[in-house]
Amino acid sequence: xxxxxxxxxxxxxxxxxEGAGIELDRGQSNYLVTVMRLEAGxxxxxxxxxxxxxxxxxxxxxxKAATLTARDRRRGQEPLPDLHLLFAPIKKARTDxxxxxxxxxxxxxxxxxxxxxxxxERLKLDRLRAHMIEAAEQCGGVSVPDxxxxxxxxxxxxxxxxxxxxxxxxxxxxxxxxxDALSALPRGTPAAILIGPEGGxxxxxxxxLRGHRATLPVSLGPRILRADTAAVAALALAQSVLGxxxx
Ligand code: SAM
Numbered sequence: 001x002x003x004x005x006x007x008x009x010x011x012x013x014x015x016x017x018e019g020a021g022i023e024l025d026r027g028q029s030n031y032l033v034t035v036m037r038l039e040a041g042x043x044x045x046x047x048x049x050x051x052x053x054x055x056x057x058x059x060x061x062x063x064k065a066a067t068l069t070a071r072d073r074r075r076g077q078e079p080l081p082d083l084h085l086l087f088a089p090i091k092k093a094r095t096d097x098x099x100x101x102x103x104x105x106x107x108x109x110x111x112x113x114x115x116x117x118x119x120x121e122r123l124k125l126d127r128l129r130a131h132m133i134e135a136a137e138q139c140g141g142v143s144v145p146d147x148x149x150x151x152x153x154x155x156x157x158x159x160x161x162x163x164x165x166x167x168x169x170x171x172x173x174x175x176x177x178x179x180d181a182l183s184a185l186p187r188g189t190p191a192a193i194l195i196g197p198e199g200g201x202x203x204x205x206x207x208x209l210r211g212h213r214a215t216l217p218v219s220l221g222p223r224i225l226r227a228d229t230a231a232v233a234a235l236a237l238a239q240s241v242l243g244x245x246x247x
Contacts, residue, residue, distance in 0.1 A: 006055055008036060008044040011133045011144060012068075016051040021059075022068040029066035032058060045074065047142040052077040080108040080143050082190045083238055084164070087111075087231055088118045088197035089150065094228040095120070098195075099128045101228075103135040103145055105235035111192075112150040117199030123150055153205060160214050164190040168215040169234050171200050171224055175217035178234060182241040185216075191242070193234045198227055 010032075012022050024032065032038045040061045046068065047053045053075040056068040085102045089095050089112050102110050110132070112123055129147050136144050160166065165185065167178070175181070185191070194209070201209065209215050220233050 006043045006045040008032070008038075009053075009137045009140070010044060010046050011137055012046045012048050012056075014048060016046060016048050016054045016070050016073075018070060018072065020054075020070040022046065022056060022070065024066045024068065026064050029062060029064050033061050033063045033066055043071070044068070046070065047136075049143045050077060053142050075142060078142055080145065081106045081239075081242065082188075083107045083235075083242070084109040084111060084192035085145075085195070085231065085235065086113045086156065086166075086192055087195040087227065088113055088115045088153075089120050089123055090198050090227050091120055094226075095123070096128065096131045097228050098231045099145075099147070100131045100135045101232045102235060103132040103141065104139050105232070105239050107145055107193075107235065108143075109146045109148065111148040111156070113153045113156050113194070114150050115153045115197055116202035116205055118197045119199070125149060157208065157212055160212070161190075162214075164192055164214065166209075166212070166215045167191060167193045167234070167238070168209045168212075168217045169193065169195050169220055169230055170206065170210070170217040171196065172206065173219045173222060173224075175219045178218035178220055178237050179241055181216050181218045182238060185242075191238070193231075193238060195227055195231045195234065 014022055038058050040058055042058045043055050045053055046056045052073050054070045054073050056070045059069045060067040085107045087098055099110055132144050210217055220230055
């Protein structure tokens with residue numbers, strides 16, 4: 001990264017255009033001015049998930065209410081792959097990990113689903129979104145996946161769209177390897193990955209999923225993976241086989 005490249009990146013939930021004034025919240029102001037000791041005139045990179053990435057000048061280095069002014073656009077908006085991740089919430093820290101990796105590994109939408117054996121149903125969506133934003137800031141992303149409120153698996157399946165394939169990570173491991181199954185998908189097919197909870201899917205759920213018109217049951221290999229490991233493995237496989245899917 002050369003000297004003129006800003007090292008600090010911030011997600012800003014405001015329109016970005018030349019000369020746009022950006023009022024930072026207390027946390028962002030504290031981070032830039034107190035933690036990073038930036039002074040007025042310093043340049044940082046900002047993105048909002050819609051307008052690409054801009055260089056912005058710290059115009060008022062107020063510790064609690066700093067302001068930036070957008071100066072010039074450095075990168076256009078890069079769409080996210082048309083890939084969704086559905087997962088059954090697990091323990092807090094591991095759920096944080098799943099949504100963070102979903103952002104890093106490229107998916108457009110993250111959907112928590114409540115299944116029969118799901119233990120932790122209480123989700124703090126604002127906290128999960130903050131984890132995704134932090135991942136995008138640190139990994140050079142210009143987008144943050146959409147995050148849905150939790151829904152029951154039954155409701156999700158009952159309303160499943162005609163055109164999207166649901167890649168069902170089936171812990172029975174009798175389904176074809178995921179890489180083979182993905183390679184057979186027509187390019188650009190809208191897709192979603194489904195990962196179950198630590199306790200797995202109930203026999204009824206597994207039967208319903210195997211018989212559902214939209215599912216593509218896959219195996220992630222001969223070993224049982226923890227739910228967070230399975231989510232990363234499936235997303236990494238999707239990214240490596242599908243690339244920037246549907247973009
Ligand atoms: N308790 C279940 C059991 O022992 O069979 C294992 C559930 S596993 C911890 C959590 C989720 O990860 C599963 O529901 C499945 O979606 C996914 N998963 C784990 N290992 C997998 C594999 N080898 N193939 C496909 N999916 C897998």
